[in-house]
Amino acid sequence: MISALLRAVEEVFTAPLRRVVAISLALAAASFxxxxxxxxxxxxxxxxxxxxxxxxxxxxxxxxxxxxxxxxLFPAVVTIVMGFFLDRVAAAVESRDYPALAPPHGAGIGDIIAATLRLMLLGVILNLLALPLYLLLPGINFFVFLVLNGYLFGRAYFEVVALRRLDRGTAKAVRQRFAGRVFIGGLVITGLFSLPLVNLVAPVIATAFMVHVFEGLRRIEPRISLS
Structure with a gap:
């Protein structure tokens, strides 16, 4: 996970992603x-x-x-706003770090955006419902925030990457098999969104990070190896 995160941070400064990073900064500021x-x-x-x-x-x-x-609410909202660009981030990372990969043949970009939109709208609703816990239960509120958003962001960003190469059923099966890794990845992403300034480019870093996590599963998951 640490290696995947460091590689993802490095991706932000590469030429193929500079335009997306600039768009992310502008959209994130406007969203906030x-x-x-x-x-x-x-x-x-x-x-x-x-x-x-x-x-x-x-x-x-x-x-x-x-x-x-x-x-x-910012993390979920900016992920929705950036949804149209996250596939471009995944494609750039694959092209740079995994040039031997075949062209993606999973779900279409529309399906990926729709899946992300559903999860992030759910995230907005659940965080609003959890607001009394955040305000009234010090200590527990931080745990609830991490668990709730770790699950949502882990699943959302995993699907952004996995649905490029797998059909929906296979992507779900792989996500469930590696639920622990996906959840830990979601905790990392939640941490990125919690850091001032870093959160402005967190969608880009999170997508690149999850590409590396997903590709790291190829050696142990035959369904990914065939994609």
């Missing part, structure tokens, strides 16, 4: 700004009680709430 505005409007409309001292206090505290909620 949009989230802040949307959350601020929602909280403002929901919080006003008609008594100005209370409303003023809520609005002051609301600034912190806006930042926390935007940070919480």
């Amino acid at each position: 700004a949009g989230l802040c505005v949307a959350v601020a409007i929602a909280l403002h409309n929901a919080a006003l009680v008609g008594w100005w001292p209370v409303d003023s206090l809520i609005e002051v505290l609301g600034v912190l709430a806006v930042l926390v909620l935007a940070w919480l």
Whole structure:
């Protein structure tokens, strides 16, 4: 996993991915700004009680709430926004590091984007539902955040890579066989999204990272070796 992560970070600085990294930075910044505005409007409309001292206090505290909620939802939202470009990242990494691979022949790009969209929308919903746990249970909240998002991001980014070369049924079977590795990979990706600045290019690093994880399974998984 460490080797795969280091190789993925290195990929960010290569020529084939510079344009995607630039797009990622722009879309990530726009996504975070949009989230802040949307959350601020929602909280403002929901919080006003008609008594100005209370409303003023809520609005002051609301600034912190806006930042926390935007940070919480940002990984899933930016993954959705970047969905159209993640296949390009996987293709660039395969071309550079695994030139002997045959052209991908798994699910189409539309299926990959649809699968990512479904998982990340689920991620938004589940994180909102888990918000009371995040706010009220210190210590446990961090564990819940890691487990929930580790599973979601591990599965989502694994499917981005695996569905390029496997049909949906085979990709699911491989993911279930290596559920532990996929989950650990998801924890790594969750960590990337938790780091300021790094999270702006986290979708690119996460996709490259999962390509290396997936290719590392070829020696022990015949269904991948045939892809």
